Amino acid sequence: MVRKVVLEDVARVAGVSAATASRALSGRGSASPVTRARVASVARELGYVPNAAARALATRGGPRVAVAVGGRTAHVLADPYVGRVVAAAAAVAGAHEAGVSLHWLPLHDPGELARLGENRGVGGIVVVNPTAELLAAVPRAARGRVAAIGVGTRDVPSFDVDNGGGTAGVVAHLLSSGRRRVAMVTGATWLPCVRRAVTAYERAVGAAGCPVRLVPGDFTASRGEAAALEVLARWPDTDAVYALGDLSALGALTALRRAGVDVPGDVAVAGFDDLAAASPNRLTTSTNPVEEIAAGAAAAVLDRYRGDPRRLYPSTLVLRDSA
Numbered sequence: 001m002v003r004k005v006v007l008e009d010v011a012r013v014a015g016v017s018a019a020t021a022s023r024a025l026s027g028r029g030s031a032s033p034v035t036r037a038r039v040a041s042v043a044r045e046l047g048y049v050p051n052a053a054a055r056a057l058a059t060r061g062g063p064r065v066a067v068a069v070g071g072r073t074a075h076v077l078a079d080p081y082v083g084r085v086v087a088a089a090a091a092v093a094g095a096h097e098a099g100v101s102l103h104w105l106p107l108h109d110p111g112e113l114a115r116l117g118e119n120r121g122v123g124g125i126v127v128v129n130p131t132a133e134l135l136a137a138v139p140r141a142a143r144g145r146v147a148a149i150g151v152g153t154r155d156v157p158s159f160d161v162d163n164g165g166g167t168a169g170v171v172a173h174l175l176s177s178g179r180r181r182v183a184m185v186t187g188a189t190w191l192p193c194v195r196r197a198v199t200a201y202e203r204a205v206g207a208a209g210c211p212v213r214l215v216p217g218d219f220t221a222s223r224g225e226a227a228a229l230e231v232l233a234r235w236p237d238t239d240a241v242y243a244l245g246d247l248s249a250l251g252a253l254t255a256l257r258r259a260g261v262d263v264p265g266d267v268a269v270a271g272f273d274d275l276a277a278a279s280p281n282r283l284t285t286s287t288n289p290v291e292e293i294a295a296g297a298a299a300a301v302l303d304r305y306r307g308d309p310r311r312l313y314p315s316t317l318v319l320r321d322s323a
Contacts, residue, residue, distance in 0.1 A: 224251025
């Protein structure tokens with residue numbers, strides 16, 4: 001059976017984001033005349049037809065796209081990453097005259113996702129920080145209306161950054177610059193997608209004959225500071241610290257400098273995400289196209305996505321002074 005063409009296909013061929021393609025086709029929001037013409041031409045060539053459910057969202061203006069974020073506490077909603085996801089999802093939903101709402105999914109109560117899926121005011125759900133337990137709670141009636149930023153399932157398509165490929169690139173750079181004792185500050189261990197990055201790190205240092213040095217992290221600057229001090233205490237000869245998350249890397253950078261460690265002379269530091277704070281702090285990192293990923297996930301729930309159930313977006317190394 002031929003797969004239905006969805007908005008993300010149009011965006012990819014036209015060379016724009018899903019949010020831009022949505023604005024161009026709807027005639028609402030900012031998009032240049034040239035972009036509108038190119039997107040419209042690609043849509044015609046591919047035979048793209050807006051999903052009926054998406055059109056219903058636009059005409060009713062009622063059902064919304066719910067951005068549901070998994071976490072141990074509601075504090076996760078204050079993460080700048082979540083703000084970027086909401087903004088990108090809102091751009092796509094807004095083109096359909098739909099709204100966006102933000103929700104906390106307690107890890108101890110997976111049923112909250114089921115209740116959200118049964119809410120008639122919710123037209124689609126983008127799950128951030130998904131776990132197997134959370135996704136198992138997706139009600140059958142909501143299938144086709146749920147997309148995940150992170151791991152997915154057979155019924156829930158996944159949109160995520162290739163943190164494994166990005167990690168491999170960062171570690172390869174550290175090793176090629178002469179570093180032989182690279183420690184990694186991981187992300188939150190309860191997130192399944194973190195395992196991809198840890199595995200990539202383990203393979204890279206193992207293939208180079210270097211030791212594996214792992215310290216748990218949680219993507220915060222405070223944990224990055226504590227982790228860097230733990231690395232120094234456990235392995236004083238460490239010559240590089242890679243943190244899965246720029247906030248943690250910046251925390252590590254602060255702790256090392258405060259301890260009198262020369263960065264990058266004695267210890268190189270690198271992160272992941274390429275946050276706005278990475279550039280002024282001269283942090284070497286790897287990109288995370290959050291806006292593109294979130295727009296793809298939001299477009300998926302509006303279009304009732306039936307494409308590849310797992311899409312990984314590439315991550316690119318960004319070299320600066322810290323490593």
